[in-house]
Amino acid sequence: MKLKAVIFDIDGVLIDSVYANAVFFERFFRKYAPDVKYSKSQYIERNHMTMWDIIKHFTKAESDDEVRRL
Structure with missing residues (x-):
């Protein structure tokens, strides 16, 4: 069977x-x-926050570089 479409659910709708x-x-x-x-x-x-903002919030990171190091 050949696929005709692929559905991506990247925001939790489905x-x-x-x-x-x-x-x-x-x-x-x-x-x-x-x-x-x-x-x-x-x-x-x-x-509702982005992944980076969640990590920054919980780790109390003061910069994006600190978040990236994790």
Whole structure:
């Protein structure tokens, strides 16, 4: 069977990705910033933010370079 189309759901319209993203950040902080106090409910309150802004918020990074180092 030949594919005629591919649908990308990058903003959670078709599939609710909030929980999966919350788990991702939980694992990310555990590995790269273990001193960060993080919970899934805190992420859900901020799921409208970009990945970079979420990392900056929780790590208290003062620059984009600090975020990139993580």
